[in-house]
Amino acid sequence: MHARGASVKILMLALLLVCSSCMRNDPENMTAEEADQLLTTEWVYATALDQLKYNGEVITRPPGFEQLVMSLVIPTKGGLSSNRHCVYYQVPYKEKQGVLIVEVVKNAEACGETSGENKNFLKLTGIDKLKVTFQNFKLNLDFSYNKKSYTMSTPLANIESGLIHEKYQGLKEKRLVSGLRLLRLSDESFDFGSNKYLGKLSDRFSRGNAIRCEQVNKDCETIGENRCDQCRYGWYEVVDFQCPQGGSKFCGQNHCGEKNEPACPRGIKVIDPEEAGICQSDLEPKPNLDKILICQ
Amino acid sequence: MKNYKRFIVPVAVCAVVIGAIGYYFYKNQKNLSNPDRFIQEKAAYLRLIQNSSEIHKLWEAGEESREWTLIKSDCFKKLGISQKFDESLLRCHPLLLQCHAEFSKNLTYKIINVEEYENSAYRLMTKSNSSYQGLRETGVALTIEDLQSKKRMDLFLTDQCHEVYLEQRAYAYGEPVDAKDGDDYRFDNFNRHIYLDNHLVTNSEINDWIKFGNPDFTRGLKSKSGDDLFLPAVDLNYSQIENYCSFKGKQVMLAHFFDAATFLPMDLAEKIPKKNLRSPYYWTKKASEYKADCNLIYSKDCVNKKGYQLNSTGPSWAGIHDSMGGVFEVFRNPIDPESNLKASSFYFDSKSSWHKLGFRAGWNGDGFDLRDFDFRGLNPFVAIDRFQVGFRCMREVLP
Numbered sequence: 001m002h003a004r005g006a007s008v009k010i011l012m013l014a015l016l017l018v019c020s021s022c023m024r025n026d027p028e029n030m031t032a033e034e035a036d037q038l039l040t041t042e043w044v045y046a047t048a049l050d051q052l053k054y055n056g057e058v059i060t061r062p063p064g065f066e067q068l069v070m071s072l073v074i075p076t077k078g079g080l081s082s083n084r085h086c087v088y089y090q091v092p093y094k095e096k097q098g099v100l101i102v103e104v105v106k107n108a109e110a111c112g113e114t115s116g117e118n119k120n121f122l123k124l125t126g127i128d129k130l131k132v133t134f135q136n137f138k139l140n141l142d143f144s145y146n147k148k149s150y151t152m153s154t155p156l157a158n159i160e161s162g163l164i165h166e167k168y169q170g171l172k173e174k175r176l177v178s179g180l181r182l183l184r185l186s187d188e189s190f191d192f193g194s195n196k197y198l199g200k201l202s203d204r205f206s207r208g209n210a211i212r213c214e215q216v217n218k219d220c221e222t223i224g225e226n227r228c229d230q231c232r233y234g235w236y237e238v239v240d241f242q243c244p245q246g247g248s249k250f251c252g253q254n255h256c257g258e259k260n261e262p263a264c265p266r267g268i269k270v271i272d273p274e275e276a277g278i279c280q281s282d283l284e285p286k287p288n289l290d291k292i293l294i295c296q
Numbered sequence: 297m298k299n300y301k302r303f304i305v306p307v308a309v310c311a312v313v314i315g316a317i318g319y320y321f322y323k324n325q326k327n328l329s330n331p332d333r334f335i336q337e338k339a340a341y342l343r344l345i346q347n348s349s350e351i352h353k354l355w356e357a358g359e360e361s362r363e364w365t366l367i368k369s370d371c372f373k374k375l376g377i378s379q380k381f382d383e384s385l386l387r388c389h390p391l392l393l394q395c396h397a398e399f400s401k402n403l404t405y406k407i408i409n410v411e412e413y414e415n416s417a418y419r420l421m422t423k424s425n426s427s428y429q430g431l432r433e434t435g436v437a438l439t440i441e442d443l444q445s446k447k448r449m450d451l452f453l454t455d456q457c458h459e460v461y462l463e464q465r466a467y468a469y470g471e472p473v474d475a476k477d478g479d480d481y482r483f484d485n486f487n488r489h490i491y492l493d494n495h496l497v498t499n500s501e502i503n504d505w506i507k508f509g510n511p512d513f514t515r516g517l518k519s520k521s522g523d524d525l526f527l528p529a530v531d532l533n534y535s536q537i538e539n540y541c542s543f544k545g546k547q548v549m550l551a552h553f554f555d556a557a558t559f560l561p562m563d564l565a566e567k568i569p570k571k572n573l574r575s576p577y578y579w580t581k582k583a584s585e586y587k588a589d590c591n592l593i594y595s596k597d598c599v600n601k602k603g604y605q606l607n608s609t610g611p612s613w614a615g616i617h618d619s620m621g622g623v624f625e626v627f628r629n630p631i632d633p634e635s636n637l638k639a640s641s642f643y644f645d646s647k648s649s650w651h652k653l654g655f656r657a658g659w660n661g662d663g664f665d666l667r668d669f670d671f672r673g674l675n676p677f678v679a680i681d682r683f684q685v686g687f688r689c690m691r692e693v694l695p
Contacts, residue, residue, distance in 0.1 A: 033331035079428035257630025267484030
C-alpha cells in the first residue's frame, strides 16, 4: 500500500515536470521580442482601437505614474464575444522603471484608469520613450529597451473607419484592405445554438413579432442603439416621422406595401409628406399608434 | 517486500521515461525561448497577412489576374465548363478560390479544406449560419496555412464585385404616364444607401445556399454543375427566392428600384428634374432609336445567332446587366403586386411590345407553365414547357 502511494507520487512529480516545461513563459517576465510576437498574434484581430490619447507623441508625463494609453477590442476564439486589451504605460522616473502592461477585460468592458484590476496579459519592464502611432491601419509602438530602440508594428486589418458609397460601384470599406477581414474561427463559430443575431425568417410586422432595431422619435432622435447590423436576415425601414435619417427600422424579410405591413418609404424630396408611404394600389397608408404608416 | 518490488521497478522505469520526455521538452523550450523564435513567429504572422492580401487581390481581379490564366484550363476541366460565359462573374467568386487551392503552384501557403463540406476550400458565412459576431454581410471564409511555420489564419472575403450603388436622386416607377392621364409615380432615395445586384443570381450561388444554408429552406432544390454554374437560377419558386435573398441579408429586387436603375435619366447632372422623362430602352433617351440588336436585347431572334449567357447585354446607366431580354425576371412590386415580371425575354421576338422598360407581366410565383403567368393577352407564340424565371436581390446599407 505504502509502495503504491510512493509510486503515484513519483509519477505525479514527473508529470508536473513535463507540464511545467510545456507551459508558456511568465507574462510578468518577458522580452521585447516575446511581447512583440504575443501582441501581434492577438492585435491583428482587433476590431476597435479606443482611447488612444497620444497618437504619434512620445509619452513622457507624468513621470513615475501609470496611465492608460489605449485599448483594443479583440474577438475571442470562435468570435462569439470580445475582450478588451487595456494598455497601460508607467513612465520611468528615478528608480521606477518604465513598464508596459496589457490587461484583459472580459466582454470588452471599460478599462480601469490604472492596471491591477484584471488579469495581466503581458508586462514588459525596462522600456522608455514610448510612442504609440496609429496610421494607415498600422499600429506602431516605438520605445527604447535595453538602450536600443525597438519598434513593434502590427497591421490592424479589422479596424474600419467608415464606408465608401460611390455611384456605380460596390460597397467599399475604409480599412487596410477593403473587403478583407481576419477571423478567429473555431467549431463554436458555426454552432447555431450560439447564434445571437436577431430575428427569424418567419417574423412579420403584421404578426407583431418583428424586432425593432432602430427607433426614431417625433423629434427625430434615435432612441437607444441602432442594432440593425445585428439582424440575421437583413432589415427594412418604415415611414413614421419623416426624419432626415429616415424612419424606424425592423429586422427581417421586407413585406412593405402589403396588407397590414408598413408602407415602403417613397422618399423625402419629390413627394408631399402625406404621400410618403408606398402601399399596394388597393391599400391606403394609415398611421398606427407609433405613427408608423401601415397599409390597410 | 515482494509487492514493493513488483511496483517499484515499472514505476521507476516510467518515471525515468517521463522525466526524460520532460527534460527534452524543457530543453527544447529553453532553446526556443531565444528572441529568434519570437521574431520568426511574428514573421510567420506577417507572411500570412501578406498572403491574405494576395488572395484578396486574386479574389477581386478574377479573370483579369495572372493566376487565372495559369489555372483556367484545369479549373474549367474540373468544373465541367465547356461553353463561353462572362468570365467577369468569376470576380469575388469562391469557385475561383477553389481552383486556386487545387491548381496554383509554388505557393508559400496552402488553403485548408473544410472536411465537413466535401473538402471545399471555403465556406459561405452569413449571419444565419454562423455565430461569429460583427459580420456585416455574407462572405467567404477560408483558412490558410503558412508552409514554413505551419501557422494558420482565417480570412473572410466579402463580395464587392457584384453590386452597384444606386445614386441618390429622383426616379419614376413604371411606363411614362401621358400628361392627360395624371402624374408619374415618382419617388427618391435621398439619404438611403441602396445596393443592387448587377446580375441575376446564378446556379453556382444557389449551390452554395444548398451547401451552407439551412436545409429546411432549400428542400427540393438540386445543385447544378458544368455549364449551368454560371447561368441564372431559374427554377426557384417565389418563396424560395425570398428566402435566398434573406439568407444573403438582402431582399428581392423591388420593381421600382429596378426601374430606377434601368430608365436612363435625361440629364445625369440634374438629381431632381421637374419631370422624370424616360425612354422605354435602357441605352437611349429616344424611343425612336430602338433597334433589334442582340447586344442590347437578347430576344427570340438571337437564340439561333448566339448562345444565351448571363450578362448577354450591356449594362444600364446604373450598371445592372440584362435589363431587357434573356430569361424572365421576377421582382417584388409593392405598388402593383400583379405586375411583378420582366417579360422582355428570349420568349418574344424583337418586335414584341414586351420589350419595353417598366412594362411588366405577372407571375403567381408557384409554377412555370403558361397558366402560372399573366401575359395580358400578349402570349408567346410558341409552346413553352417550362418558362425560366430569374431574379436578383438588393439591400440597403446603414450610413
